[in-house]
Amino acid sequence: MFGCRSYVESNSYITHLQCSRCGETHPHSGVQTVCVNCGGTLFARYELEGVKSALRRDELSRRAPTFWRYREVLPVVHDENIVSLGEGYTPLYPLMRLGERLGLKLLVKDDGVMPTGSFKARGQTTAVSKAKELGVRRVALASAGNAGGAMAAYAAKAGLEAYVFMPRDAPSVAKLECHVMGAHVYLVDGLINHAAAIVQRLRERYGWFDLSTLKEPYRVEGKKTMGYEVAEQLGWRLPDGWGHWARGHVEGVRGA
Ligand SMILES: [Zn+2]
Known part of the structure; x- marks a missing residue:
């Protein structure tokens, strides 16, 4: 039944998935892509009242410094399915000189220290972990940069086969990273949307689970943790303003 937490022994309080466009609910206990009714992106929903009563801030501060410390509001039901390279809880640095010049207290969140060198690790650790939990064996995506290397x-780490489709003129370091990580890499004469169309056309035939942007529900769940980290690092206060990339993550924190 949707809206109820299915696994009482789980650390996750996920209850169901909900279409961001039409509101239709979908179970999280099976492999999901986009809304079966309208093709909209699915968002994970959690029993937030349960999280509120079960989790205390001081307990959180004693957990390991990875973003899986927020596992109650992440979608992986059983901890043994978490595929982690030690990501998250990245530093927050003050930008003193620029801040002084602008008359602001400016901070920058440095996700360059993530295991694969970018914030893309947040989405991929979450999506790959959930894919593993649901029994997926092959994952694929279209990428023009560092998402491919992160997925690979x-x-x-999870022991899944990875297939990455990249525009031929993607940065060579991005292609190399995918190769080194053991992915099957295919170069496409065109842009990322052409690469995405190939994944879409072939995924059923080859049994690939498509991890391209907004083609599955869980990458965004990992990305929202940037907002949680900033809130915790600032003593559970939210900044007055955010850079435009972070705006969605603030909404994630406010929703939680
Ligand atoms: Zn829908």
């Missing part, structure tokens, strides 16, 4: 790294 987490798929390698």
